[in-house]
Amino acid sequence: MNHTMLAAVAESAHATLTVRQIDRPVPGQGQVLVRVNAAGVNPLDTKIAAGAGAHARQALPAVLGLDLAGTVVELGEAVEGFTVGQEVFGMPGGIGGAQGTMAEYIAVDARLIAAKPHTLDMREAAALPLVFITAWEGLVDRANVRSGQRVLIHGGAGGVGQVAVQLAKASGADVYATGSAGSLDFIRSLGATAIDYQAQSVEDYVEHYTAGEGFDIVYDTVGGSTLDASFKAVKAYTGHVLSCLGWGQHSLAPLSFKSATYSGVFTLAPLLTGKGREHHGAILREAAVLANAGQLTIRVDQQHFALPDVNEAFRQVAEGRGKGKTVIQLVSE
Incomplete structure (x- = not known):
């Protein structure tokens, strides 16, 4: 097994993000390892990269990205309710010192994710959690x-x-x-x-x-x-x-x-404090129910960005040019 992975790293404030090899995480107790198919880009990500967004408590250098959709590839100890190969989505990292989603793999607290709605593709699901x-x-x-x-x-x-x-x-x-x-x-x-x-x-x-x-x-x-x-x-x-x-x-x-x-409303609190994380997973399950019932969609910007295009994706979000949510796709569907 390859012990490294590609990730987009914000090395320092205002610097261009660097796509490079870093250590691949290992899931700990209560965590699952997710192969990231798509990562949503939020305005907060661009603020952190610019040295702002102090409330997110994400010191640089760091892998950024809050949102993801992907596939479970490994289960840590004491994880229930998920299986290897399952498609999931969530807002599991990118702040509070945790690795973000703009990487090939991420180890996430299983309480923060849920099964992906079957009516949404990976890009749409990655745009939804936050x-x-x-x-x-x-x-x-x-x-x-x-x-x-x-x-x-x-x-x-x-x-x-x-x-x-x-x-x-x-x-x-x-x-x-x-x-x-x-x-x-x-x-x-x-x-x-x-x-x-x-x-x-x-x-x-x-x-x-x-x-x-x-x-x-x-x-x-x-x-x-x-x-x-x-x-x-x-x-x-x-x-x-x-x-x-x-x-x-x-x-x-x-x-x-x-x-x-x-x-x-301060959505980041469970990630920063560790309190109330189960509720985020429960909310995402409700999102899946609505999406699967045809009552919830998300407009995703039609421009396709891969991980090497991360800086252009960040510029689009920072400048407000996207027609819908901007998403970086790491695995072709």
């Missing part, structure tokens, strides 16, 4: 999204946004989503009422779609001033604002005067 877990932790875990509610997703065409729209729809909610003019058709294709945030003020669309009452749930996937807009758009008393990018300084007055609720 964004779906983020959507679920907000809409389901924090806000208990349910039938009959009016839900507003800010950034409905983005990675988290497109999945949040579909998750809210599958829960029976009446879904609305903001986007730029060029993204409105895609948002409508997901089953949401599309709102051009540049053409309509918060007050205008709250009046138009809720008769001035506000939305039951508002999920901010954009951050900054969009979170402030969310406080204005939410319903009084029972309304719930969520944000996965609520990291700035904001006035709580608009929210407080409505007696509404705010929840932050």
Whole structure:
């Protein structure tokens, strides 16, 4: 057996990623060794490579990459529920000092992965874990999204946004989503009422779609001033604002005067703290159920990148040029 593997290594901040041979990991107790078929590229990966993203606690040099889809090739001790040859997906590494997914193999905590949906190919499955877990932790875990509610997703065409729209729809909610003019058709294709945030003020669309009452749930996937807009758009008393990018300084007055609720979503916490990892696996199993039922898809950028193209893939994500999630494919299907 070959004891080395190819991996994309961020040697230092702002440096070009290097594809080189490193030691192939050995699965420890509770881990499985996965042959990576495809690795999703997230904005956080590009930030870490640029020396930012301190909250991810990934010191360089490091193999980056949070998301994967692949095949189990070896089981560590005390692993149940997985078999060699099984196709899996998950968000198992790339932060907190752990090896990332942009490598031929990765040893992962079995609690963080799940069986790949059979309706999605490897590239699609690799694009899904981070964004779906983020959507679920907000809409389901924090806000208990349910039938009959009016839900507003800010950034409905983005990675988290497109999945949040579909998750809210599958829960029976009446879904609305903001986007730029060029993204409105895609948002409508997901089953949401599309709102051009540049053409309509918060007050205008709250009046138009809720008769001035506000939305039951508002999920901010954009951050900054969009979170402030969310406080204005939410319903009084029972309304719930969520944000996965609520990291700035904001006035709580608009929210407080409505007696509404705010929840932050920090999807990386189980990887950084070791607590709650089983829940990530459970969420991914729910994603597979929805995908297999035809209620969940993910738009993947059509450009095909292999591991040697990692720097171009990172540039595409950093510059926001992708039409959907950017994925690096390590094994041809």
